[in-house]
Amino acid sequence: MTTANELTLGLVPLARTTFDIPLATDVLAQVRSRLAGAGLTLTGPASLITTLDEAQDAARELATSPPDLLLVLQATFANSTMVMSLAELVDAPLLLWAIPEDRTGGRLRLNSLCGVNLGTHALKRAGHPYHHLYAPPDDDQALKTIRTLALAGRVARRLRQARIGRIGENPAGFEPCSLDREVLQARFGLDIVQVTLPALFQSVRAVDPHEIDESLANLGGRVDGLAELDQSALHGTLGTYRALRQLAAREKLDGLAVRCWPEFFTELGCAACGAMSMLSDEQTPCSCEADVNGTITQLILQWISGEPAFGTDLVSVDVAEDVTVLWHCGLAPLTMADPTVRPRGTIHSNRRLPLLMEFPLKPGRVTLARLSESASGYRLVVGSGEMIRAPLSFSGTSGVLRFDRPAAQVLDTILGEGLEHHLSLTYGDHGPALLALAAMLDLPVLRL
Secondary structure: OOOOOOOEEEEEEEOOOOOOHHHHHHHHHHHHHHHHHOOOEEEOOOOOEOOHHHHHHHHHHHHOOOOOEEEEEEOOOOOOHHHHHHHHHOOOOEEEEEOOOOOOOOOOOOOHHHHHHHHHHHHHHHOOOOEEEEOOOOOHHHHHHHHHHHHHHHHHHHHHOOEEEEEOOOOOOOHHHOOOHHHHHHHHOOEEEEEOHHHHHHHHHOOOHHHHHHHHHHHHOOOEOHHHOOHHHHHHHHHHHHHHHHHHHHHOOOEEEEOOOOHHHHHHOOOOHHHHHHHHHOOOOEEEOOOHHHHHHHHHHHHHHOOOOEEEEEEEEEOOOOEEEEEEOOOOOHHHEOOOOOOEEEOOOOOOOOOEEEEEEOOEEEEEEEEEEEOOEEEEEEEEEEEEOOOOOOOOEEEEEEEOOOHHHHHHHHHHOOOOOEEEEEEOOOHHHHHHHHHHOOOOEEEO
């Protein structure tokens, strides 16, 4: 049985008996050894497939538990019928791998590249998407490509199965957070579970006080200043955390999009920010202002990186220093805090109620993204840069970021394209996996 972090490859090696089968068998052994040594879980036939019947049998078996990536190794030349049967029956991204051959002046022993060429033509004519690779079995870049495509394939599958809880509606005038549920579901296959604010508030008020005390004790070990805050409001935020956590477990929700204002302040008497920070830290990503597309983006980044993601605003651009400031009230995951600065509990800068998390973001490489929607449909915005160690720019959670592109160009792109005001980020370099995912989802890409 595979673990949650293992990537599964459906490896199907194709060959034709009129070519050099011993050499093809050796190539297959090298490939299997390399893939298994890299921690990838292999499914599919262990030996060469040489007939259409064998290919169809392998396809039917793989179709019962589709892999993250279907890797067709063209061990020798073969016609397109076997590739086509695999593409038609197995619901997984498809990668065709051709093996280079030494120029010996003698027999063409494998003719692998021509076999892949024949397969790609048939796939293209039939409208089947695919990826291709031309490299020897011991090529390190080939292994990276396979891992990237498998990771993107896993995320694409998880996205089709995802369930997002939407708490309330987006505020008036916040079009980036608006939702066309039917279009979103039809495009990506995920489910949106709508919950009203009154229903959530009722659940918050019903939380056992002992559970709130437990959360407070746990949080006190990571965050300073809690005793200085309005305790009733603080308990309201922690009750919100418990209620949202219970809702996510009960409804099997992967993420939450919460209308955080004004009702949390005016009716519940507390901020939702701290609760969302705690949930995102536990990898149940939360976005504010009921931004479903923001939560979906955070899920994508989280699944790719294996770490929490954070939805944020770009609030300042310093062209002279070539830096930007990313900020939000106080809902960043605590794991993103600069380790040299102890996080503090604080109040909302406008509403003056707790609980918000206050800290500067830690330095390091980050990847940014946004599932963006416009009149022409969906696209994926992708960016990257270096978070710089700096004092807190504004109250709440914020970070000073140097994009890989000039800050002035980033700003021109955001405003010129009319992008949403929320971006999501996670730590690490994950651009290749995002680009592969965009291709699998047929999403145009806009680079920041």
